[in-house]
Amino acid sequence: VWRWALATAVAALALFVIGVNALPAQAATLEEVPLLGPLVRVFTFVEYRSDAGAGARIRIARVEGLNNQALEDVINAELRASGEAFLAEYEADVAALEAELGSEAVRMGVETFYEVMASNDEVFSLRVEYFWVAGGSAVSFYFYTVNQRTGEMITLDAIFRPDSDYLAVINAYLLEQMAAENAAAGHPLYFIEEDDPYTEPFAGIGADHNFYINDEGKLVIAFDEYEVASGAMGTPEFVIPTELIAGMLAEGAPIH
Numbered sequence: 001v002w003r004w005a006l007a008t009a010v011a012a013l014a015l016f017v018i019g020v021n022a023l024p025a026q027a028a029t030l031e032e033v034p035l036l037g038p039l040v041r042v043f044t045f046v047e048y049r050s051d052a053g054a055g056a057r058i059r060i061a062r063v064e065g066l067n068n069q070a071l072e073d074v075i076n077a078e079l080r081a082s083g084e085a086f087l088a089e090y091e092a093d094v095a096a097l098e099a100e101l102g103s104e105a106v107r108m109g110v111e112t113f114y115e116v117m118a119s120n121d122e123v124f125s126l127r128v129e130y131f132w133v134a135g136g137s138a139v140s141f142y143f144y145t146v147n148q149r150t151g152e153m154i155t156l157d158a159i160f161r162p163d164s165d166y167l168a169v170i171n172a173y174l175l176e177q178m179a180a181e182n183a184a185a186g187h188p189l190y191f192i193e194e195d196d197p198y199t200e201p202f203a204g205i206g207a208d209h210n211f212y213i214n215d216e217g218k219l220v221i222a223f224d225e226y227e228v229a230s231g232a233m234g235t236p237e238f239v240i241p242t243e244l245i246a247g248m249l250a251e252g253a254p255i256h
Contacts, residue, residue: 039148040065040124042116045080048087053094054109054133058087061114063144066124068151075144079128082142083112086130108134118215122148122254125212127222139225139235143212147254156207159219159255164248171204174221174238178202178228190229190236202228217256218242 045062049055060083066072090110097106110132117125126144131137145154152158160166178190191199210222219240223229229236242255249255 039121040116040119042114042126045076048084050087050091052091053097054107056087056090056109057111058083059112059114060084061126061128063124063126066146066151067148068146071146071151071153075126075146082128086110086112090132108132117143117212117220118145120148120215122217123154123213124148125214127212136231137225138231141210141222141224141235143210143222145212149252149254154213154254156209156211159250159253160245160248161250166245166248167204167207169245169248170221170240173240173244174205175202177238189233213254214239217254219245219255 041064042061043064044059046060048058048060050058060080062076062079063072066075087110090108094106094108097108110130113129113131115127115129117127119125124144124146128142128144130140130142146152147154147158156166175192178192182188182190182192188196190202192202193199194201205221210224212220212222214220219242221238221240223236225231225235245255
């Protein structure tokens with residue numbers, strides 16, 4: 001049951017529909033709580049709580065101080081819409097499970113968190129965490145990374161020159177690091193073994209994969225729980241050495 005519930009919760013993360021109405025949860029606007037950064041403020045704009053299932057606590061962040069007001073408005077609208085959609089999908093799933101199994105059998109709960117990963121005159125990076133538990137637990141992330149000099153959202157493609165094969169270089173590095181950790185442990189930690197009948201081997205990231213730029217100006221590739229390793233590994237992150245990619249960086253890329 002919990003695996004089905006987790007799958008539906010993952011699908012809910014893709015919902016960024018403005019205007020989720022009539023949520024059966026209590027919303028409480030909170031006092032401003034600055035988290036980090038001399039330039040950009042991030043605080044809990046609204047928090048939703050629900051007693052459905054094992055309970056939900058959805059913190060929705062609001063960003064203020066980006067150099068591009070239009071982009072800031074889009075990010076804030078998406079932060080609110082995605083949080084509300086996540087809660088609405090959760091409550092719908094709980095209701096469906098309770099109708100099928102009875103309320104005593106449903107122990108599914110969700111929570112969201114957010115953290116500023118970088119805030120300086122070049123880059124602002126925000127991580128939003130979606131956590132759920134239903135017999136097991138899982139964590140999924142969504143990142144917003146903004147070039148503070150240009151006022152544009154940063155994508156992986158935008159960091160590198162169009163003619164560079166940056167994905168091949170990064171993927172080779174990731175596989176090398178995962179293989180080294182597997183060898184050091186003496187057993188598979190990461191899903192890279194071709195002959196493992198229980199896992200799909202990691203074949204590399206694409207241009208749409210989760211990443212952020214940290215306060216030191218390093219590119220960090222991030223994975224959700226269970227995406228590329230067992231749950232014991234949590235949510236792996238790999239800092240890409242700048243010297244590995246320096247020759248492929250686009251002009252003005254905020255990587256150091």
